[in-house]
Amino acid sequence: MKYAIVFERTPSGYSAYVPDLPGCVAAAGSYEAVEKMIREAVLLHLEALRGDGDPIPEPSTSVGSVEVSVPR
Template structure:
């Protein structure tokens, strides 16, 4: 069994809970009431995503890419 490492982005929601996604895997996202639950859920989502790629004979993404978090100010 191959091991893969992916960077995830975990965001605390204003109304409670956490959203989490994987920048290297478009559309791979989840959520949870706690950080631990969100991390467990995204781990399962990543596994399913990778199995889907393997089933379709598509290449698996290379290791973690660079992730930069920046704040952008806008006026409305």
């Protein structure tokens, strides 16, 4: 499965969350560290859902970007 992950810069480093997995979050001082942590968090989150007998959500979030020109 391939889940979309949102990475955000914070005053102390980076945070990440998975929109399709509420509560699946990570925070770290560097992008590399938070990327590793969120990958582990997703695996643990899915294992917990399975262990509780809950369904595993299908990935449904898509990510895109738009370019805009801001008048000066």
